Amino acid sequence: MEDGTFESPGYSTDTCADPFVWDTREDCDVRQILDRIADKWSLLVIALLDTRSLRFSELKRAIDGVSQRMLTVTLRQLERDGLVSRTVHPVVPPRVEYALTPLGSSLHETIQSLVAWTELHQDDIARARQRYDDAREPQSV
């Protein structure tokens, strides 16, 4: 298992010496899952749910700009992927709790690392953008 970088999936007879090319095919599972996880809303939901389980309305309030529809869609996808669990409390005003599953929790560390990086370097990026824009658009207005 630790025999190398990322085990190059033998999906074809190409250069097996590739270090980081996990899989270049579009339909591969990794690409597909990556797209799901790296999703705008998924990322936020997972990060929020690590603190504690949250109700639908709590999530909606916590995530500025998310529509009811997109939150529902996102939660369904995460539930389907086994990252989030959905618990319905059969009370009069419906109460639904969302929580990370163990699988979802295992993702959280990575996501936090991504968020941490972003927080740490947001100024660098802002400066880089400034520099780039200045260089490309010297004509003011």
Next chain:
Amino acid sequence: MEDGTFESPGYSTDTCADPFVWDTREDCDVRQILDRIADKWSLLVIALLDTRSLRFSELKRAIDGVSQRMLTVTLRQLERDGLVSRTVHPVVPPRVEYALTPLGSSLHETIQSLVAWTELHQDDIARARQRYDDAREPQSV
């Protein structure tokens, strides 16, 4: 009424007391940068460029399914954000090399961790999806 859910932190001030709620606002830098980095193609480009610098056509070939346009757009964004450098060699057949900047390199570890997680758990996810789909669609056609 106090927003009890997440102590709505003084956004104007700092959020140093919050564990994971980096910022809930839509227009915040972190959210914006996150969207950029977590982008479908950006992720792949950054991962690929860590190995070595690559030419435009090499990237295009390495990333299955990316259109010329999207690769160009992605590279421009990454360049603007200071994550990728672009070097034009003034030779007859134009030769443009893309490489990670130090800032881009610092991101790579995190991205690899995300990819590694995905590779590690893709089977779990596939099973979870199977279970979910089986439960929701018992009526076979």
Next chain:
DNA sequence: CTGTATCCCTCAAGATACTG
């Protein structure tokens, strides 16, 4: 409260063609 269903529209992105 927690959704589902519908309509509708924007904008991301693919295809194509053309330049340096």
Next chain:
DNA sequence: CAGTATCTTGAGGGATACAG
């Protein structure tokens, strides 16, 4: 080779209304 420019499409996602 490495783009840029244009056109077109379609799917993502918002708004709204309704149901359990």
